[in-house]
Amino acid sequence: xxxxxxVLSAPGKVILHGEHAVVHGKVALAVALDLRTFLRLRPxxxxxxxxxxxxxxxVRSWDTPRLQxxxxxxxGRRWEPDPAAQQLDTLREFAGIAAGASAPESLATLAFLYxxxxxxxxxxxxxxxxxxxxxxxxxxxxxxxSAAYAVCLAAALLTACGAISCPLKEGESTARWTxxxxxxxxxWAFQGERVIHGNPSGxxxxxxxWGGALRYQSGKITPLKRVPTLRILLTNTKVPxxxxxxxxxxxxxxxxxxxxxxxxxxxxxxxxQECQSVLEAMPANPSPEYYPVLEELFDINQHHxxxxxxxxxxxxxxxxxxxxxxxxxxxxxxxxxxxxxxLLRPDTSPLAVEAAKRDLCACGFECWETxxxxxxxxxxxxxxxxxxxxxALSES
Amino acid sequence: xxxxxxVLSAPGKVILHGEHAVVHGKVALAVALDLRTFLRLRPxxxxxxxxxxxxxxxVRSWDTPRLQxxxxxxxGRRWEPDPAAQQLDTLREFAGIAAGASAPESLATLAFLYxxxxxxxxxxxxxxxxxxxxxxxxxxxxxxxSAAYAVCLAAALLTACGAISCPLKEGESTARWTxxxxxxxxxWAFQGERVIHGNPSGxxxxxxxWGGALRYQSGKITPLKRVPTLRILLTNTKVPxxxxxxxxxxxxxxxxxxxxxxxxxxxxxxxxQECQSVLEAMPANPSPEYYPVLEELFDINQHHxxxxxxxxxxxxxxxxxxxxxxxxxxxxxxxxxxxxxxLLRPDTSPLAVEAAKRDLCACGFECWETxxxxxxxxxxxxxxxxxxxxxALSES
Numbered sequence: 001x002x003x004x005x006x007v008l009s010a011p012g013k014v015i016l017h018g019e020h021a022v023v024h025g026k027v028a029l030a031v032a033l034d035l036r037t038f039l040r041l042r043p044x045x046x047x048x049x050x051x052x053x054x055x056x057x058x059v060r061s062w063d064t065p066r067l068q069x070x071x072x073x074x075x076g077r078r079w080e081p082d083p084a085a086q087q088l089d090t091l092r093e094f095a096g097i098a099a100g101a102s103a104p105e106s107l108a109t110l111a112f113l114y115x116x117x118x119x120x121x122x123x124x125x126x127x128x129x130x131x132x133x134x135x136x137x138x139x140x141x142x143x144x145x146s147a148a149y150a151v152c153l154a155a156a157l158l159t160a161c162g163a164i165s166c167p168l169k170e171g172e173s174t175a176r177w178t179x180x181x182x183x184x185x186x187x188w189a190f191q192g193e194r195v196i197h198g199n200p201s202g203x204x205x206x207x208x209x210w211g212g213a214l215r216y217q218s219g220k221i222t223p224l225k226r227v228p229t230l231r232i233l234l235t236n237t238k239v240p241x242x243x244x245x246x247x248x249x250x251x252x253x254x255x256x257x258x259x260x261x262x263x264x265x266x267x268x269x270x271x272x273q274e275c276q277s278v279l280e281a282m283p284a285n286p287s288p289e290y291y292p293v294l295e296e297l298f299d300i301n302q303h304h305x306x307x308x309x310x311x312x313x314x315x316x317x318x319x320x321x322x323x324x325x326x327x328x329x330x331x332x333x334x335x336x337x338x339x340x341x342x343l344l345r346p347d348t349s350p351l352a353v354e355a356a357k358r359d360l361c362a363c364g365f366e367c368w369e370t371x372x373x374x375x376x377x378x379x380x381x382x383x384x385x386x387x388x389x390x391x392a393l394s395e396s
Numbered sequence: 397x398x399x400x401x402x403v404l405s406a407p408g409k410v411i412l413h414g415e416h417a418v419v420h421g422k423v424a425l426a427v428a429l430d431l432r433t434f435l436r437l438r439p440x441x442x443x444x445x446x447x448x449x450x451x452x453x454x455v456r457s458w459d460t461p462r463l464q465x466x467x468x469x470x471x472g473r474r475w476e477p478d479p480a481a482q483q484l485d486t487l488r489e490f491a492g493i494a495a496g497a498s499a500p501e502s503l504a505t506l507a508f509l510y511x512x513x514x515x516x517x518x519x520x521x522x523x524x525x526x527x528x529x530x531x532x533x534x535x536x537x538x539x540x541x542s543a544a545y546a547v548c549l550a551a552a553l554l555t556a557c558g559a560i561s562c563p564l565k566e567g568e569s570t571a572r573w574t575x576x577x578x579x580x581x582x583x584w585a586f587q588g589e590r591v592i593h594g595n596p597s598g599x600x601x602x603x604x605x606w607g608g609a610l611r612y613q614s615g616k617i618t619p620l621k622r623v624p625t626l627r628i629l630l631t632n633t634k635v636p637x638x639x640x641x642x643x644x645x646x647x648x649x650x651x652x653x654x655x656x657x658x659x660x661x662x663x664x665x666x667x668x669q670e671c672q673s674v675l676e677a678m679p680a681n682p683s684p685e686y687y688p689v690l691e692e693l694f695d696i697n698q699h700h701x702x703x704x705x706x707x708x709x710x711x712x713x714x715x716x717x718x719x720x721x722x723x724x725x726x727x728x729x730x731x732x733x734x735x736x737x738x739l740l741r742p743d744t745s746p747l748a749v750e751a752a753k754r755d756l757c758a759c760g761f762e763c764w765e766t767x768x769x770x771x772x773x774x775x776x777x778x779x780x781x782x783x784x785x786x787x788a789l790s791e792s
Contacts, residue, residue, distance in 0.1 A: 012444060259666035262695060263659035267703075268656035304697040307663075 013144035034374035037148035142333030147204030150192030173384030211376030239337025240316035310335030409540035430770035433544035538729030543600030546588030569780030607772030627740035635733025705729030
């Protein structure tokens, strides 16, 4: 039985280049966003499993024997990493979640139950634990918050049942798992994502697990070898949008004007590849000359995303406001509202950043100063956590 | 000797699609702009040739015998349609124009003298005429004002020396020349353009001569068969720019990011071709459904022009202002400032147009409501001219 307190975190993700084009076989670059989801796991003596997700209003607990009975009840089926519709139906019924419920709290609860039971079935029971998850990431903004949640759950549950080690040594502030262990974490996180999203690409959980940056094309995920950490502003326009409708709109435009649109997708593909080259060259040779290139790629891609029809007046405004501070922005993810990213240079002054943030907030946007190329899933000592995270995790 | 008064006019031009891409072998569409240059030719008894160009402050006159002596002085050289450097040097000296002078008044005077003498040498003297040229076109704004001037001069001088007919019959308000005569007008107008520009493409004088729309690619000019007349706003941001610097900047971007930029040029090429198809389909089937397509092509190309680096904040503003009135705009010509065109639908209300014009003027821009696809060089009866043109041409 697990007897240690654990704190671990996983990053969100943003698409740096290639959103939408990736649907049509082009390269996308996804990078880890240093807005993180934190999970605290505590052993508890009472024979109960508790899960608290204050961000989505979930406080649930179940008697361990009931969970064990539920797991045993799946006679003839193993809890393989592959959620079957029938298993999920049973779990929904157990947790009192309506069929087809798609609210974040329902899906988060379902994913927790599935991962807890499946991992217990395969590696040994995860019993009597109290799990609290708190995130710096907004949900439903295309920033990989569900994947960060699934990665944290996978890492915590696999560690608690002994399937992977607990690499954090006494006196260390952070630690990460071995490559092999990360691969296991990622594969279970992907199953959690499948519970939540049905048919995810696997990009978000890979970014949450490995961090840094990765290239995605036609189902193939390739982590970039070394990537720099880049300062950004992440801005949420808070304009709601439907990814499905936007993706369909792009497809329609391509069918309507193939000779005009296909070259634009080719150009986006070349932007992703150029950006990859720049990112891979930067750590060895951290010259300031790379930043104007990255900025130019942002500007070009933002125009292309407008051409394929996924821009929005709120995103135009975001770009205009940051341009007035000499900064370069593009939408990230689905577009049509949602989030934009603004590149900051290493020498962009705090005053300039504050001025840009103030103007963005004055538009009604929410704005974070953070980094991309952040580390993947990480174990933390309590003493290394900042005050806000400590405060959030000490709720009980 | 010519004894009739003539009034004729030629249209300006705008590039509808393909500016800059045309330099790299792609298709451009040029259309006739219904802001016109008017020329009035009057016989005068005094044995003098007078030319007045109030728009550029030119009032010159020469004794006919001096011009005849000048023409005869070119012993051994015929005044072929091909201005030789030596001929131009002689004409500069005669007119007191400094070598290398590039002011519009110098070039306009030089082109007049060259065309007058060369046409006289070939077809018979153009003697004792008084020519007044007045234009609705701003000069130096990339709207083909020099070509409209050269087309008017060619048509008037060729008519006056009897090389072509005077097709305007008693009681008619306008008339045009035969295809063969237009070809002759165009070839002489091109020589006038060469005097002014050195190495013109020939597109501007072809548009001034034939009107409508034409396709230009790799030196080949093809008039479109039938084109609709489309309402537009033409807006001059009055931001000065250097075409040479802009063209060089595009080339540099292509060399820097070939894989990103070449597809953009391909997409622009496809836009020109799509637009050509739409324009050619419209006269036979004037469905309102064509307008959203034309608007979408404007929007896409404007983004592409920003990508290749020829946008400008003033043009962004122009697009934003017109978008706020539901109208779609793009830069036309060199970009980096200069002019933009805004498509109006047949049913765009005069109130909406006035509101957009007011907002554009409030930005410090100059704005005209006019048409594209206008007729080429045309003879007019005095009685058919509007009051403003009549007033301008009755200056003496």
